[in-house]
Amino acid sequence: MTAPDDDRFDWQAAEADLTDAPGAEVVDLDDARARRAPRPRPAAGDTHFDMPLDESPQRGGMLVDPPPASPSGRRPILPAGWSGWRNIKHSVRQAAELAAYRAGFHALRAPWYAAQAAFWATVGVFRVTGRQLRWWWVAEQTGLRQAAADANDPAMWHKLHREVKATRAWRGFVLTAEALTLAIGGPIVWATAPWWALTAGAGLAVAYLAHVGRPDDRPIITPATVAGRFRRVNPDIILRAYYAAALGNPDKQHQRVEFGSTMARDASGTGSQVSIDLPYGKTFDDAVKARGAIASGLDVAVSQVFISRDPTSHRRHTLWVADRDPLAVGAGRTPLLRCKPTDIWAPAPFGLDERGNKVSIDLMWTSMLIGAQPRQGKTFAARSLALYGALDPYVKLSVFDGGGKPDWRKFSLVADRCAFGLAMTRDGDPGEILLDALRELKADVQDRYERLSALPVDVCPEGKLTREIARDPRYRMPVRMVVLDEFQEYFDLGEQSKEIAALLVYLVKVAPAAGVILIDATQRPSGVGTGQVATQFVSYRDNHQVRFSLRTGSWQVSDLVLGSGAYSEGHDSSTLLPTYKGVGILRGASDATPTVRTYLADQEDAEKILIAARKLREAAGTLTGMAAGEDITRASRDVLADVRSLFGPGERGLQWEDIAARLAQRMPEHYADLTAESISAQVRAFGVPSVDVKRAGKALKGAKADAIDTAIDRRKTA
Incomplete structure (x- = not known):
């Protein structure tokens, strides 16, 4: 619908938009067009907004006749609240x-x-x-x-x-x-x-x-419920906002803003929505950039204005204006407090979006980055997903917190590997514990790909991990979840950081496809480390598939967390108010990019859930590692696992000299003085034959990857 000429356009009507009751407002523009002209769409300048605003009856906050949801534009005969026995x-x-x-x-x-x-x-x-x-x-x-x-x-x-x-x-x-x-x-x-x-x-x-x-202002009976007061959206207000935002010009016929749908309350009864057709030449990106100006023209907060893309046209979008700030209301306690077993193969509950819809995340085959300023709920968001993994007794969990906060320490009840802070503890050096865990994880990932490739098609149809394989103890390939909070601290540990950085980059690129879930949180998404470590930090940060950004200090930092191009798409976590806790923008989990209010699980809730998770693991016989009381500090290295971790993609054999050199380079604290003869003796002691390995046209003695895998399997079954 086009804007009317100025001599017929009543801008004063835009001010009469406050109501004391949340009555539904439905403006049927199609009927208005039909009453004014017999043509399907009136000519520019023939349509104006001097018609009365229709009021649709409301019951319990829901529209009796909700806006049409079908492509045909027909409303349901029966109201949604009375359609079906359950409703x-x-x-x-x-x-x-x-x-x-x-x-x-x-x-x-x-x-x-x-x-x-x-x-x-x-x-x-x-x-x-x-x-x-x-x-x-x-x-x-x-x-x-x-x-x-x-x-x-x-x-x-x-x-x-x-x-x-x-x-x-x-x-x-x-x-x-x-x-x-x-x-x-x-x-x-x-x-x-x-x-x-x-x-x-x-x-x-x-x-x-x-x-x-009684006086007029002194009612005797106090209302039991208070009707909310919100700003009603009508055509005059929307046109005022868009013209004030310089998205059109009412004086020029081809620069007028049009309506692409009937304006109505949304089905949830929490706001008003309408499709907007911008003038030719204006794009969805222009509307996103002008979101603040539109909010000013509507006389609401920016957090009440949401603009979503319309797939049919780049100049069309859907404008939804919430009655109240939807992000100021918490999502409530986590449903995990039921302490029932979860299934990592099913989506994990994460929170509610701006319209109150439940938001879940598919964690399988996923690496997730969470970033925010301090005290915005970053750790709580990561912990809620870790708690979901903990309640699945078949998930092997590793938790590392570079900040050493109390938030994660109760995970020692269920974690196979865990370390908190950077100071030396009774369990050992946290950096060394993480390094050992990453080495073991890399070896496990490489081993999984080998064994998955060898499984018959009827067991592993697509050559990838399945739920049945992951839960069958015979295959020894459980889903693994690795949680790193304040992971930037591990990129600043001196010499240890080089190997940690290399292992993390390898895992974030390769491990998710092997059934390893990575959840990483940081308050510093850039400027960490120097030289190669700094480059690897950026590579590690940018290779996460799912991004969740709570409030950040600037749009540049928001783009680092959400990924390049997020700001140009209208996603900027720096616009979130400081009063919002646990509220962030979720990108990459689905086609939509919602603003999510995460569920709350405080310290007491987490402890209750983790105690229940430990009982589930004890009953299933899946409690391992440090949670089971195992001493994971090794006085002597697992030589076979260390040697196997040296093989890169496509390498089927390595010469003893190369093995000794690589071990000395990657693990100097254990293999600094290693020689080809000594590593050959150690590996051959496990039954690995020394065979000719050709490299650079020269055949020398070495070991084959298949022989090392056989020795590892033989030792596990012994």
Whole structure:
């Protein structure tokens, strides 16, 4: 729909947009067009907004007739709340609960209502009497007689005097009749009328007198529920906002903003929405960049304005304006507090989006980056997903927190490997524990790909991990979840950081496809490390598939967390208010990029969930590693695992000299003085044959990857 000409466009109507009740507002623009012109779409300048705004009845916050959801534009015959037995039961239950609440609310206050009614009824008696006397005295004529006297008009004065005398005589007779009726008829009625009639009459009389006696701003009965006050969206307001944001020009025919759909309340009853067609040449990106200006024109907060892309046209988008700030209301406690077993192969509950829809994340085959300023809920968001993994007893969990906060320490109840902070502990050096875990994880990932490739098609149809394989102890390939909070700290550990960085980059690129879930959180997504470590940090950060950014300090930092191009698409976590806790933008988990209010699981909730998770693992026999009390600190290295981790993709054999050199380079603290002869002796002690390995045209003795895998399998089954 195009904007009207200025001489017919009432900008003042845009100000009359506040309501005291959340009544649904539906403006059927198609019907308006049909009434004005027989054509399907009126010519530019023929359409204006001088039609009344229709009001659709509302029940319980839901539209009786919701906006059309089908492509045909037809509304359902039956309202959504009364379509289907489940909806009917829900609507009846909701109405009954509301009625019961109101009854209880007013029943408790009934004595106070009665006292107020008695007091104001007494006042009402005097007010009614005063009104009757003023009516009898014809007080309104006093000014007319005074005006006649001032004008020295005795004829008019005498005429008015005669009229007032006659009127007073007649009205005095009426008042006398009223008084006699009350004096004589009152006792008779009191003596002859049944009790219920007397009670009803007295109640009505008291109610009337109390209504007359009370001040207008002092209601006797307090409402049990308070209707919300929100800004109503109508065509005038939207056009004002878009023109103020320089997205069109009402004076130019081809620069007018049009409506692409009927304006209506959304199905959830929490806001208003409409499709907007920008002028030709204006794009969805222009609307996104002007979101703040649109919010100003609508006279709402930026967090109440949401613009979503329309796949049919790049100049069309859907504008949704929330009645209230949807991000200021928390999502509530996590559903994991039920402490029921979870399934990592099913989506994990994460929170609610801006429209109250549940948001879940498929964790399988995923690496997730969480970034934010301190104290914005970053750790809570990562921990909620880790708790979901903990409640699946078949998930092998590793948790490392570079900050050493208390938030993660209870995960030692279930974690196969865990370390908190960077200071030395009884379990050893946290950096060394992480390094050992990453080496073991890399070896496990490489081993998995080999074994998955060797499985028959009927067991592993697509050559990738399945739920059945992951939960079958014979295959020894459980889903693994690795959680790193404040992971930037591990890129700044000196010499250890080089190997940690290399291992993390390898894992984030390769491990998810092998059934390893990576969840990483940081408050510093850039400027970490120097040289090669800094390059690897950037590579590690940028290779996460799913991104979640809570409030950041600038749009540049937001883009680092959400990924390049997020800002140009209208996603900027720096615009989130500081008062929002646990609220962030989720990108990459689905086609949509919602703003999510994460579920809350505080320290006590997490401990309760982790105690239940430990019991589940004990019952399933899957408690391993440090949680099971195993000493993971190795006085002597697992030589076979270390050698196997050296083989790169496509390398089927390595010469002993290369093995010794690589071990000395990657693990100097254990293999600094290693020689080809000594590593050959150690590996051959496990039954690995020394064979000719050709490299760079030269054949020397070495070891084959298949032989090392066989030795590892043989040792595990021994």
